[in-house]
Amino acid sequence: MSAAAVERIAHDYLEVRGLVVDFDGFHAVDGVDLTVTKGDLRFLIGPNGAGKTTIIDAITGLTKATGSAVFGVELLGMATHRIVRAGVGRTFQTASVIEDLTVLQNLDIAAGMRRRRLTLLRARKSTPPEVTAALETIGLAEHADKRAGTLAHGQKQWLEIGMLLVQDARLLLLDEPVAGMSAEERQQTGELLQHIAQTRTIVVVEHDMEFLRSFADSVTVLHQGKVIAEGSVAEVQADPKVIEVYLGPSETFAPAAERPPKERPKVTGPSRPVATAPEKFRPPRKITPPTGGADA
Amino acid sequence: MKLVWQSKWTLWAGLAVAVIAVVLAPLLLNDFRLALLAKYLCYAMVAVGIGLAWGQGGMLTLGQGLFFGLGGYIMAMHMKLADAKGGVPDFMSLYGTGEVPIWWEPFRSPGVTLVAIVAVPALAALILGWAVFTRGVRGAYFAILSQALVYAFALLLVNQQQTTGGTNGLNGFKGFFGLALSDPANKRMLYFIAAGVLVAMVIATRALMRSRFGELLIAVRDQENRVRFLGYDPAWTKVFAYVIAAVFAGIGGALFVPIVGIISPANVGVTPSILFLAGVVIGGRTTLLGPVLGTIGLRFVETQLSETYPAFWTYFQGALFILVICFLPQGMASIGTWLKWLRRRREVTA
Amino acid sequence: MDAAIAQLIAGVSLGSILLLAALGLSLTFGQMGVINNAHGEFMMAGAYTSYCVAQVIPDPTWALWISLPVGFLVGGLLGLVLEVALIQRMRLRPLDTLLATFGVALVLQQLAKDIFGPQPVYAQAPGWLSGPVEILGQSVPATRVFIFFLAIFAVAALYAVLRLTPLGRQIRAAMQNRDLAEASGISTRGVDHVTFFLGSGIAGLAGVAATLMDAISFNLGTGKIVDAFLVVVAGGVGQLKGAIIAAFGLGLLQAGIEYSTSTSLAKVLVFLAVVVFLQVRPQGLVALRTRSLA
Numbered sequence: 001m002s003a004a005a006v007e008r009i010a011h012d013y014l015e016v017r018g019l020v021v022d023f024d025g026f027h028a029v030d031g032v033d034l035t036v037t038k039g040d041l042r043f044l045i046g047p048n049g050a051g052k053t054t055i056i057d058a059i060t061g062l063t064k065a066t067g068s069a070v071f072g073v074e075l076l077g078m079a080t081h082r083i084v085r086a087g088v089g090r091t092f093q094t095a096s097v098i099e100d101l102t103v104l105q106n107l108d109i110a111a112g113m114r115r116r117r118l119t120l121l122r123a124r125k126s127t128p129p130e131v132t133a134a135l136e137t138i139g140l141a142e143h144a145d146k147r148a149g150t151l152a153h154g155q156k157q158w159l160e161i162g163m164l165l166v167q168d169a170r171l172l173l174l175d176e177p178v179a180g181m182s183a184e185e186r187q188q189t190g191e192l193l194q195h196i197a198q199t200r201t202i203v204v205v206e207h208d209m210e211f212l213r214s215f216a217d218s219v220t221v222l223h224q225g226k227v228i229a230e231g232s233v234a235e236v237q238a239d240p241k242v243i244e245v246y247l248g249p250s251e252t253f254a255p256a257a258e259r260p261p262k263e264r265p266k267v268t269g270p271s272r273p274v275a276t277a278p279e280k281f282r283p284p285r286k287i288t289p290p291t292g293g294a295d296a
Numbered sequence: 297m298k299l300v301w302q303s304k305w306t307l308w309a310g311l312a313v314a315v316i317a318v319v320l321a322p323l324l325l326n327d328f329r330l331a332l333l334a335k336y337l338c339y340a341m342v343a344v345g346i347g348l349a350w351g352q353g354g355m356l357t358l359g360q361g362l363f364f365g366l367g368g369y370i371m372a373m374h375m376k377l378a379d380a381k382g383g384v385p386d387f388m389s390l391y392g393t394g395e396v397p398i399w400w401e402p403f404r405s406p407g408v409t410l411v412a413i414v415a416v417p418a419l420a421a422l423i424l425g426w427a428v429f430t431r432g433v434r435g436a437y438f439a440i441l442s443q444a445l446v447y448a449f450a451l452l453l454v455n456q457q458q459t460t461g462g463t464n465g466l467n468g469f470k471g472f473f474g475l476a477l478s479d480p481a482n483k484r485m486l487y488f489i490a491a492g493v494l495v496a497m498v499i500a501t502r503a504l505m506r507s508r509f510g511e512l513l514i515a516v517r518d519q520e521n522r523v524r525f526l527g528y529d530p531a532w533t534k535v536f537a538y539v540i541a542a543v544f545a546g547i548g549g550a551l552f553v554p555i556v557g558i559i560s561p562a563n564v565g566v567t568p569s570i571l572f573l574a575g576v577v578i579g580g581r582t583t584l585l586g587p588v589l590g591t592i593g594l595r596f597v598e599t600q601l602s603e604t605y606p607a608f609w610t611y612f613q614g615a616l617f618i619l620v621i622c623f624l625p626q627g628m629a630s631i632g633t634w635l636k637w638l639r640r641r642r643e644v645t646a
Numbered sequence: 647m648d649a650a651i652a653q654l655i656a657g658v659s660l661g662s663i664l665l666l667a668a669l670g671l672s673l674t675f676g677q678m679g680v681i682n683n684a685h686g687e688f689m690m691a692g693a694y695t696s697y698c699v700a701q702v703i704p705d706p707t708w709a710l711w712i713s714l715p716v717g718f719l720v721g722g723l724l725g726l727v728l729e730v731a732l733i734q735r736m737r738l739r740p741l742d743t744l745l746a747t748f749g750v751a752l753v754l755q756q757l758a759k760d761i762f763g764p765q766p767v768y769a770q771a772p773g774w775l776s777g778p779v780e781i782l783g784q785s786v787p788a789t790r791v792f793i794f795f796l797a798i799f800a801v802a803a804l805y806a807v808l809r810l811t812p813l814g815r816q817i818r819a820a821m822q823n824r825d826l827a828e829a830s831g832i833s834t835r836g837v838d839h840v841t842f843f844l845g846s847g848i849a850g851l852a853g854v855a856a857t858l859m860d861a862i863s864f865n866l867g868t869g870k871i872v873d874a875f876l877v878v879v880a881g882g883v884g885q886l887k888g889a890i891i892a893a894f895g896l897g898l899l900q901a902g903i904e905y906s907t908s909t910s911l912a913k914v915l916v917f918l919a920v921v922v923f924l925q926v927r928p929q930g931l932v933a934l935r936t937r938s939l940a
Contacts, residue, residue, distance in 0.1 A: 060525065084527035096522045098515040105511050112508055113527030120509040167527055356741050427921050431928040435741055436681045440875040441921060447872040448914040455910035566872065570748050577745065610756040617749025621742050622735060 013037040014059075014171050014201055018067035021054050021225075028054045029065065030225035041197040043212050044205045046222035047245075052205040053093070055222075056173045059083075060090050071171050071201075085113060089169025093176045095156035099149030103140055103159055106148050107131045110163035130166045137192070138162035154185040161192065171201045178211050190215040310585050311495070318491040327480045334487040334555045336595040337494050341548030342572045343579070343587035344497050345541030350573070351581035352505060353537040354517035355434070359442030360545045360572045362449050363417035365564030367546030369453075370416060371553040372466035373400055374409040379470045386468070387461050397459045406473055417546030418539050425535035432531075434520070443566060450565035465560020472554040483555075490551050494588070497544055502584055504540070513537055545572075574613065577620055580629030590627060651782050653901050659790040661897025662797035665890060666855055667870045668877035669800055670848030672889035674725075675878050677821045677841045679740040680733055683747040685874065686867020687754035688724050688846045692717035692853020693769075693862040694762060700769045707772040713854045714796075721850020722843040724754075729842035734835065751867070758864040766861035775858065789858040796855050800848055801890060807844070808886070817841055880920050896920075 014036045021029040029051040036042045044052045058065035061080040069075045075083050097106050104127065111128050112120065127144075135141040138158040143151065148159060157177055164172050177193070178186045186208070193202060194215060206212055212219065212233065219236045221229040229239040236242055322330055342360050349355045376385040377400065384396055402408045424445065428438055453460045460466070475482045504510055516523050516530040523530045553559050562568065579590020594616075602609040624630035671685050682688075696713040703709040728750060736743050775792055778785040808814035819827040820837045828834050856866060877896060881888030896916055903912035 079529070080524040081527050081529045084525055090525060092522075096519060098519050098522065100514055100518055101511055108508065109512055109515055109523075109528075110526050112512070115508075120512065121504065121507050123503070123506045124508055163526065356744065358744075424921070427925055431925050433924055433928050436675070436679075436744065437879055437924070439681070439741065439744055440879050441924075444872050444876050444917050444920070447869075448910075448917045451910040451913055455908060566868065570745070573745065607756055607760055610752055614749040614752035614756070617752065618732065618746050621746040621749070622732060625739065625742060 012201070014069070014071045014203070016055070016059070016067070016069045019055065019058060019065055019069060020067050021051070021058050021063055021065045027225050029058060031067070032222070032225070032227055034220060034227070036201055036203055038201045039198060039217075040201075041193060041215060041217040042203050043216040043219045044203060044222060045207070045212065045219060049224070050222040051225040052222055053175055054225075056090055056175055056203070056205065059173060060088060081113075084167070084169075087168070087170040088173065089164035089167055089171070090173040091157070091160040091164065091175055091177060093179065095153065095160055097148040097151070097156050097159050097163070099147065101148060102145050103135070103148055103151070104131065104144040106159060107134055107162055107166050111166040113167060128166075130168075134162040134165045137165060139188070154181045154189075157181065158189070158192075161189075161196075165196070169200070172196065172203070174202065174204045176205055176207065178206065178208055186211055187214075311499075314495060314498075318488070318495070321491075322484055322487065327483060330487050331483055331555060332599060333592075334483075334490045335552065336592045337487075337490040338548040338552040338555060339572065339575065339595055340588045340591040341490075341494055341497055341551070342545045343575045343591040344494070344501055345544030345548075346573060346576045347581060347584070347587040348501055348504070348544075349537050349541035350576065351583070351587070352510065352513050352517065353534055355534060355538055356436075356439040357442045357538070357541065358439050358566075358573070359444075359446035359569055360541070361446045361564035361566075361569035362442075363421065363542040363545035364549035364552070364569075364572070365446075365449060365453070365559070366417045366420060366549065367413045368549030368553050368559035368563065369460070369466065370403060370409060370412050371550040372469070372559045373403040374406065375469045375472060375553065376466055377404045378406075378473075387464070387466075388458065391458050391462070393458065400459070413546055413550040414543055417542040421539045421542030422535065425538040426531075429531035429534045429538075430529075443569070446564065446569045447566050450561040453561045453564070461560070463561060465558055465563070466553075467558035467560070469554065469557055477554060477557070486551070486555050490555065493547060493551065497547075498584065498588060501540075505584065509533070509536070571613075574617065576627075578616065578627050580627035582626060583629050586627055586629055648783065649905070652784050653905050654898070655781060655784050655786055656904075657898030657901035658894060659786070659794060659897070660901050661894035662790075662794040663855075663859075664873055664877050664897050665797045665893035666793065666800060666848070666852035667874040668881075668889050668893055669797075669804065669886075670721075670845035670852070671874050672845075672878045672881065672886065673804070673848070674842055674845035676885065677817060677845075678733070678838055681740070681744040681747070681875075682725075682728070682733075682846075683744055683871065684724075684728065684750040684754060685846070685849050686869075686871030687751045687758075688721040688849035688867070689853035689856060689870060690754065690758060690862075690864065690867040691724055692721050692850030693857045693866055694758060694853075695720045695850065696769045696854045696857040697762070697767050697862050706770045707774070709769070710772055710775075710854075710858075713769075713857075714851060717850040717854035718847040719850070721853065722847030725842045725846020725849070726839060728846070729839055733842070734838060755864045755868075762862075762864070764864065766863040768861055769857040771858050792858065793855050796851070800851060801886070804844070804848070805886065813840060876917065876920055880923060 014034070016032060016034040019029050019032040019034075020027060028049075032051070032055060034055070044055070046052055054063060057063040059069045059071075059075055061075070061078055061083050065076055067076065071086065071088055073086055075086065075088065078086070098109070101109070108124055108128065108131055111130055132141075135144055138161060140151075140155060140159060140162065143155065148156065151159065157179075161172075161174070161177065174193075178189050181189060190211060193204065196202060197217070204216075216233050218231060219229075219233055220227055221236055221239075221242050223245045228245060229236050229242045231239075321333055325333060342364055346357065346360060349357050376387075377396070379385070382404075384394055388394060388396065403412065424442075428434075428441060433441065453465075454463050456462070469477055471477060472482065472486070475485075477483070505513075512523070512528065512533050515526075516528075516533045520530045523533075549559070549564075552563070575591025575594045576587040577590070578594055579586030579588065581587070598609060598613075601612065620627060624634070626633065667686075667689065670688075671682065674680055674682055674685075695717040696709070699713045699716060700706070700709045703712060728747070732746055732750070733743055736746065771789060775788045777788055779788045779791050780786075781791070806814075808817060816827070816832045816837050817840070819830070819832060820834045824834055827837075852870075853866070856862075856870070860866065873896075877889055877892045880896065881890070881892030899919060900912050900916050903915050907915075
């Protein structure tokens with residue numbers, strides 16, 4: 001087998017073994033095994049605090065974890081930007097695009113990690129082909145020169161997915177990609193994900209059961225940091241354990257609308273143990289003179 | 297917000313005005329005023345660097361005096377040694393052992409001096425930047441560390457009187473690379489050098505801001521952690537901008553010495569380091585020309601006021617910091633936004 | 647052996663001075679994320695308070711005992727005014743407060759210069775503090791012992807307020823989760839006022855203590871603020887415990903290096919030590935560990 005073929009196969013699946021995330025004695029993720037292959041659009045579901053997002057955080061180096069997570073190489077213990085360079089990309093619950101830059105600039109930066117350092121010092125002369133392609137795929141071509149901060153919520157989510165495409169992530173970890181989208185946008189997003197899943201490995205954390213039923217190839221159910229079921233949508237739905245701990249004894253899948261809204265801090269917060277002034281602020285006053293953004 | 301460097305028109309207009317001003321100034325100003333203007337230009341060099349590091353990169357550096365001082369003292373050491381014609385600088389025989397310390401020796405060479413003026417601040421910024429940014433130290437922590445560093449530096453200078461001139465600093469220079477400083481023609485030349493260097497810095501900064509690096513720097517400023525997930529190590533982006541800012545400050549310091557004729561701890565300490573920010577604050581931290589114009593304007597006012605009303609000048613400066621930071625965080629560039637906001641509000645109420 | 651004890655005592659003494667200067671800063675920085683560059687000038691205000699009190703009350707002992715609470719009050723009120731007038735408007739831009747409060751520092755320094763003149767003044771220390779005290783065979787100035795106990799007292803008092811009073815509970819609640827505290831009916835704005843009053847008051851207290859050792863001048867705070875900042879950074883934001891350990895740690899380190907070199911070199915080396923230390927623990931000595939992650 002050629003080296004290239006080995007490389008390709010190695011990147012066909014994500015393999016997580018015995019993943020444990022320990023928050024001061026509390027095991028937010030408690031020995032999770034997870035194997036996701038290319039072409040399988042995998043959904044992670046579970047009640048609040050089940051550890052879904054924490055798993056993604058652990059795989060992407062945002063949270064310290066023990067065990068193993070292999071995608072071509074062992075990811076645990078690597079710096080976040082190296083994990084990304086190994087082909088892993090993620091999105092966040094709160095769409096986090098760079099608001100002060102345009103859509104095009106956002107995508108261009110995402111495309112740039114493989115550029116040689118010195119070429120960074122040159123201005124962009126033309127739009128790189130992968131950026132053009134991504135603009136088409138995510139349907140934002142006409143908004144290319146808009147500031148990303150002015151996009152609608154759903155468009156920001158698409159932009160994030162587009163950024164993953166141009167950075168050529170082969171493993172996409174998407175955290176609630178359709179939260180806050182209209183039915184039509186959900187449909188479009190689902191189709192987009194199915195299309196992408198043909199060539200890449202995708203894991204989706206999602207609460208929206210309608211969306212899950214329409215697009216999931218397979219589902220992993222988490223509860224209190226452990227995997228309690230795995231299989232097709234139908235299999236999981238029929239699993240008595242899932243029905244008991246997740247859905248309640250006599251219910252079927254609850255519609256998304258009944259779920260309490262969930263808040264989670266944005267990625268810009270003190271997300272890793274870094275030395276920075278604590279960010280504890282009050283919401284802005286009602287009438288604030290414009291300050292022009294960039295308050296560093 | 298409109299980004300000034302993105303508009304070609306503004307740049308060319310600005311450059312044209314700058315060139316005209318540079319050429320006209322020696323015709324309109326007497327030698328004393330021209331030397332003052334040259335001094336302001338040195339401060340403006342520091343400000344351009346601060347605009348890059350703080351305005352674009354979000355690194356509030358309160359310690360640019362360190363790099364200003366490194367560049368300045370290196371230049372001053374060379375000039376002292378050159379004045380002494382291979383001998384011992386006057387103040388050393390006065391306060392010290394009458395021997396030139398070994399770390400002064402390299403600066404006898406004009407070539408080494410010129411390289412060191414760029415390389416030493418760059419290296420210092422590289423090491424410090426690497427040490428703090430790769431570990432995610434930022435925001436207030438970085439500001440405090442940069443301030444502590446410049447505090448320690450000034451303290452060190454004061455306490456090494458035999459080798460640094462102590463509180464008096466280094467002064468009383470006669471020549472500048474073989475040219476007599478007493479000759480007004482040479483003073484005028486120094487002014488042109490400072491103006492040329494400053495224009496070059498502004499152009500270089502503009503190119504940097506328009507490059508992909510510039511976009512990345514803004515991304516790092518606004519969403520440092522997000523940038524990690526795009527496959528970049530944000531630390532090196534910051535280190536690079538910080539090093540550039542340090543080099544600008546170092547060159548500014550080096551030119552300051554022959555123009556003003558002195559460098560002392562009073563030019564590089566904690567307070568002067570924060571005052572380097574004043575022009576940037578007023579001109580608009582995220583603009584390209586704001587820091588330059590703000591610094592030159594403010595220093596001009598300082599000269600006018602502080603001679604006749606020194607106390608009033610301090611109050612004025614304090615009030616400026618308070619009011620501008622609080623109400624016009626983008627400096628003069630905020631005013632346009634404010635007016636727009638007021639107009640919109642009037643339309644809504646009308 | 648004697649040398650080691652001498653260094654130990656010098657270090658603890660230096661540490662308690664650092665602690666007094668940094669304690670209030672640690673509270674305001676940790677609680678509100680605000681870096682008050684005028685903290686040193688609040689110390690200066692405390693010091694001049696001591697000078698003024700001494701003008702009115704001729705007996706140095708009485709003057710000292712009265713200066714301490716009055717200095718606290720003066721510092722605290724200055725802080726309260728600053729918080730209400732400026733800092734609470736800039737809640738969303740904590741880094742900018744650093745520069746705005748620098749402006750305040752400039753104004754306060756100039757005010758002091760205009761009122762008291764540019765020359766340093768002195769407040770006479772009580773007679774019982776003038777001599778040395780014998781500790782472990784070492785003779786230590788009594789003022790330093792007094793400052794040590796004052797620092798201990800300030801820590802104990804602050805600790806008691808934070809741990810034992812309903813007010814302290816509110817402060818800690820607002821510190822840990824501002825939104826939740828607000829939702830539970832705590833006026834976080836009010837908590838901010840009180841926090842800033844306390845923190846700045848301690849600065850005033852530290853200023854009174856400083857008069858026992860140094861001359862009182864308009865730039866008394868400039869040198870002290872940098873040291874205090876370093877203590878807070880090394881100790882970890884918002885951590886009283888961290889600030890205490892860091893103050894004494896840096897004090898001992900400084901005294902140890904000073905012994906074999908000079909004061910200025912020791913300061914430089916202590917600074918470098920803090921940078922290296924932050925390489926190992928970027929969050930400071932005592933880090934807040936939370937579950938709130940991105």
